[in-house]
Each structure stands twice: as C-alpha cells, then as structure tokens.
Amino acid sequence: MTAMDNEIFDLIDLEAKRQVSGLELIASENYVSDNVLKAAGSILTNKYAEGYPHKRYYGGCEIVDKIEIIAIERAKLLFNAEYVNVQPHSGSQANTAVFHACLNPGDKILGFDLSHGGHLTHGSPVNFSGKLYTTSFYGVDRETGLLDYDEIAKIAEKEQPKLIIAGASAYSREIDYKRFREIADNVGAVLLSDIAHPAGLIAKGLLQDAVEHSHICTSTTHKTLRGPRGGIIIMGKDFENPFDQKLKNGNLKMMSTLLNSGVFPGNQGGPLMHIIAAKAVAFEEALQEDFLNYTVRTKLNAQALANSLKAKGYDIISDGTDNHMMLIDLRNKGITGKDAEIALGKAHITVNKNMVPFDSESPFVTSGIRIGTAAITTRGMKEDQMGKIASWIDSVVSNSKDEDEILRIGKEINEYASSYPIFQK
Numbered sequence: 160m161t162a163m164d165n166e167i168f169d170l171i172d173l174e175a176k177r178q179v180s181g182l183e184l185i186a187s188e189n190y191v192s193d194n195v196l197k198a199a200g201s202i203l204t205n206k207y208a209e210g211y212p213h214k215r216y217y218g219g220c221e222i223v224d225k226i227e228i229i230a231i232e233r234a235k236l237l238f239n240a241e242y243v244n245v246q247p248h249s250g251s252q253a254n255t256a257v258f259h260a261c262l263n264p265g266d267k268i269l270g271f272d273l274s275h276g277g278h279l280t281h282g283s284p285v286n287f288s289g290k291l292y293t294t295s296f297y298g299v300d301r302e303t304g305l306l307d308y309d310e311i312a313k314i315a316e317k318e319q320p321k322l323i324i325a326g327a328s329a330y331s332r333e334i335d336y337k338r339f340r341e342i343a344d345n346v347g348a349v350l351l352s353d354i355a356h357p358a359g360l361i362a363k364g365l366l367q368d369a370v371e372h373s374h375i376c377t378s379t380t381h382k383t384l385r386g387p388r389g390g391i392i393i394m395g396k397d398f399e400n401p402f403d404q405k406l407k408n409g410n411l412k413m414m415s416t417l418l419n420s421g422v423f424p425g426n427q428g429g430p431l432m433h434i435i436a437a438k439a440v441a442f443e444e445a446l447q448e449d450f451l452n453y454t455v456r457t458k459l460n461a462q463a464l465a466n467s468l469k470a471k472g473y474d475i476i477s478d479g480t481d482n483h484m485m486l487i488d489l490r491n492k493g494i495t496g497k498d499a500e501i502a503l504g505k506a507h508i509t510v511n512k513n514m515v516p517f518d519s520e521s522p523f524v525t526s527g528i529r530i531g532t533a534a535i536t537t538r539g540m541k542e543d544q545m546g547k548i549a550s551w552i553d554s555v556v557s558n559s560k561d562e563d564e565i566l567r568i569g570k571e572i573n574e575y576a577s578s579y580p581i582f583q584k
C-alpha cells in the first residue's frame with residue numbers, strides 16, 4: 160500500500176464538508192446513495208472493456224459483461240424502452256454519438272437556443288454540434304417565456320432540418336414531445352429528445368413520456384435520476400426507423416447498430432465499467448416506489464419555492480415550474496446573475512448564474528440564476544421548508560454588499576443544513 164495522498168484526500172474531505180454544510184440548489188446536481196458511490200469508487204475502474212457484452216476487444220470481460228447487461232435491462236425497464244446504451248461517459252457524449260449515428264457533417268439540425276434554455280450540444284457555435292453541423296434554432300416566446308410550437312413548426316418547415324432536438328438545460332415547463340414528433344414527422348426529421356434534466360421525473364410518469372414519442376432519447380444519469388455522472392441513449396418500444404418511416408418497428412437492429420457504433424468506436428474508447436455498475440445501482444433504486452415519492456416531492460418543492468419567490472417579487476421565467484427547476488430573471492432586483500451567484504455562494508447557497516431569454520448581459524455575467532430542488536429533496540427538505548429557503552435567498556440578494564449580513568445568514572444555513580445529514584464522511 161502506498162502512503163495516503165493527503166493533498167488530494169484532504170481536499171476531498173473539504174469538498175464533502177462543503178456539500179453537506181450548505182444548500183445545494185444547482186438544478187443539475189444531486190447526492191448519490193452510498194451504494195452508487197461504492198460502485199463508482201470500486202475496482203471496476205481497473206478494467207478495460209472496449210466493445211459491447213460478448214463482443215469485446217479485451218479478455219477478462221466475463222464479469223463486466225454481466226454488469227453491463229444488468230445495467231441495460233434495468234434502464235429498459237425504467238424507461239419502458241427497447242434499446243439502451245449505457246456507455247456514454249456523459250450527456251454530451253451521448254448526444255455526440257447520436258449525431259454521429261444519424262447525420263453527416265454539414266447536415267442541418269434544429270435545436271433550442273442556448274441563451275433561451277438549450278444546451279451547448281444542441282448547436283452552439285462553440286461546441287462540436289455548431290462546428291460540424293449546419294444549425295438553426297428555436298426559442299421561447301418573449302411574453303410568456305414558453306415554447307411556441309406553431310412557431311417551431313414554421314421554423315422546421317423553413318429550415319428542413321435532418322434532426323430536431325427537444326429538451327433543455329433551463330426550461331421549467333412541461334415539454335410536449337408528442338407535438339415535437341408531429342413537427343419532426345412533417346419535415347421528415349429525426350426527433351432526438353434530450354431528457355438530461357427531467358429524466359427521473361419522466362421515468363416515474365410525472366412529465367410527458369419523451370421515450371414514447373421520440374425516435375431517440377439521450378439523458379445524463381446524475382441529475383434527477385440521482386445516479387453517477389454519465390450518459391445514456393434510449394429508444395422506445397414503438398420504435399420506428401427514422402430513416403425509413405415505412406419500416407415501422409422493423410429495423411431496430413439497424414438503428415441500434417448505428418447508435419452503438421456512434422458511441423464506440425465513433426466517439427469513445429473503453430467504457431467506464433465502475434460508472435456503468437453505479438448506473439445499474441441507480442436504475443434499480445429509481446425502479447423502487449420510494450423513488451416515485453422522491454420525484455413527487457422534488458416537483459412539489461420546486462413549485463413551493465417558485466411560489467414563495469414570486470410572492471417576494473421575483474420574476475420566474477414562464478411564471479412557474481412543472482419540473483424540478485426554475486429560471487429567475489433578476490433584472491427587477493438590480494443585480495446580475497454573476498453577482499447573485501457570488502453573494503449566495505458566500506452564504507453557502509449554491510446556484511448558477513444563467514442567461515435568461517433575450518438577455519442583454521454576456522454569458523459570463525447574465526441577468527439570471529437557475530435553481531433546482533433535486534438535491535435538497537434528496538436531503539429530506541419538504542415543501543414547508545421552501546418559504547424559509549426563499550427568505551434566505553431574498554435576504555442575500557437584497558443585501559448582496561453587506562458582508563456581515565451574508566455571514567450571519569451563512570451561519571444560519573450551516574446550522575439548518577446540519578439537521579439534514581446526507582453522507583457519513
């Protein structure tokens with residue numbers, strides 16, 4: 160055994176303290192269970208397994224084959240799916256693999272504008288998706304902050320994309336995947352629904368089922384799904400080959416092969432078998448009744464928090480939330496997203512600055528913050544606590560230059576957080 164690497168392990172201890180001593184309101188974060196953590200930190204990290212179960216490019220894969228098959232089967236059950244690939248290292252790599260499988264460089268894609276709530280991988284010019292493909296975008300309505308499906312249909316007809324991406328990083332409302340599918344079918348496009356954020360809520364039936372209506376879905380496994388950091392690709396039961404609408408249910412095999420090779424060798428080498436094992440553990444947890452309770456509480460907490468903030472004069476984009484998150488336009492509060500993130504951070508409330516639709520600030524400054532309830536719900540905080548959390552947020556935002564007040568609030572939050580223990584470290 161080598162000596163303990165104190166430099167790193169001391170920092171891990173400090174990060175563990177940070178994670179438990181404050182309020183984690185970043186919409187894309189969560190706390191995994193001890194079992195997910197155990198699998199993610201296991202000796203499986205030692206194993207190379209390029210390829211797929213029973214078709215590997217390395218020896219000694221008999222055991223990890225079993226693990227990957229279990230992960231796939233559990234995910235299929237969770238999403239009522241016919242096909243799942245559990246190998247993508249991240250949500251971005253899941254999207255990259257789908258693009259590889261369905262498009263040629265230069266093909267046209269239609270995605271949700273990053274500054275209105277989309278993700279980098281949905282066509283941003285700084286990302287591979289905007290560099291390799293020809294992009295077009297839809298956004299939200301200026302007045303309502305909602306997706307306008309008639310407008311999206313018009314843009315699709317004009318742009319004739321080969322692939323349409325539904326899904327978002329910062330959109331708090333239900334997404335109508337059925338309508339997106341009609342729009343895609345009308346122009347002969349593949350519908351990719353990126354459910355990275357609401358996947359846990361979709362799996363438990365709390366939001367419209369993207370898997371049922373999309374040709375292909377991608378997701379991360381670490382947000383509302385509460386698994387390890389990673390990605391997955393899913394195809395539903397009523398699969399239709401997006402390249403040939405006449406072959407209904409007829410060519411799942413062909414599309415699975417394309418997607419599998421989009422992941423490996425198209426975009427990745429060896430899969431992270433420790434993370435695949437942790438995904439399997441998380442999928443089993445998500446299949447339990449208790450996870451349904453968790454997702455219901457996450458959604459109720461988000462609604463309660465949004466209502467409390469609205470009562471204090473905060474401008475929630477789209478006026479509320481149907482999922483686990485909300486986007487707050489701070490312009491009427493006279494503070495930028497950047498300054499609010501810094502001030503809240505000093506009080507041990509972690510959020511991220513976020514562009515709001517039609518923002519006049521740069522992405523480094525922004526006019527808004529994004530808030531989510533997935534992590535605080537895992538800690539056990541319930542609806543009746545959301546008013547208190549909204550008051551703390553409001554006190555910090557209203558006194559962002561008052562270091563003494565922020566220090567005082569920070570101490571209150573440390574004390575409050577200590578009554579919601581999360582992991583033993």
Ligand code: PLP
Nearest residue numbers: 249250251278327328353355379
């Ligand atoms: N897609 C959406 C909608 C996301 O919100 C994110 C992450 O925030 C991703 C994809 C990418 O996930 P990752 O950070 O794992 O690459």
